[in-house]
Amino acid sequence: MTEESQPTVFSLIIDRKIPADIVYENDAVIAFKDINPKAPVHLLVVPKNPAFRNVSELAAGDPTILAEVVRVAKELATKFCGGEYRLVFNEGESAGQTVFHVHAHVLGSGLDGALTEGSLGD
Numbered sequence: 034m035t036e037e038s039q040p041t042v043f044s045l046i047i048d049r050k051i052p053a054d055i056v057y058e059n060d061a062v063i064a065f066k067d068i069n070p071k072a073p074v075h076l077l078v079v080p081k082n083p084a085f086r087n088v089s090e091l092a093a094g095d096p097t098i099l100a101e102v103v104r105v106a107k108e109l110a111t112k113f114c115g116g117e118y119r120l121v122f123n124e125g126e127s128a129g130q131t132v133f134h135v136h137a138h139v140l141g142s143g144l145d146g147a148l149t150e151g152s153l154g155d
């Protein structure tokens with residue numbers, strides 16, 4: 034197996050080879066709590082198909098799944114933070130992407146308080 038084809042940490046979570054705090058799953062996507070949260074609510078919504086490294090590839094290759102990621106993000110935001118949320122896709126190392134298996138960050142304030150502008154900054 035080449036380095037390129039090593040499963041990502043998210044594939045390991047999908048395959049239950051490493052644990053995660055899973056909050057949603059269907060045939061197409063899985064969602065779990067980010068291990069290093071940057072906001073009171075910080076979830077990741079991940080297509081199960083590992084073929085797409087970033088959101089541009091997903092939009093071009095399978096826009097239906099991108100729409101499903103957005104739908105699930107809204108459903109989870111409604112459950113965890115009152116329906117208002119920030120949806121972030123990092124694309125490329127210089128933009129902060131560290132896992133090259135497309136995923137959406139769902140960031141929210143929780144049910145009391147607001148998300149500050151700096152809450153995504155490292």
Ligand code: AMP
Pocket residue numbers: 042053065066067068069070077122123129130131132133
């Ligand atoms: P990105 O920097 O956009 O590629 O986002 C990757 C995210 O995955 C980061 O916010 C990490 O904290 C998160 N992450 C990495 N490993 C795990 C894990 N095992 N469980 C949950 N979240 C993880």
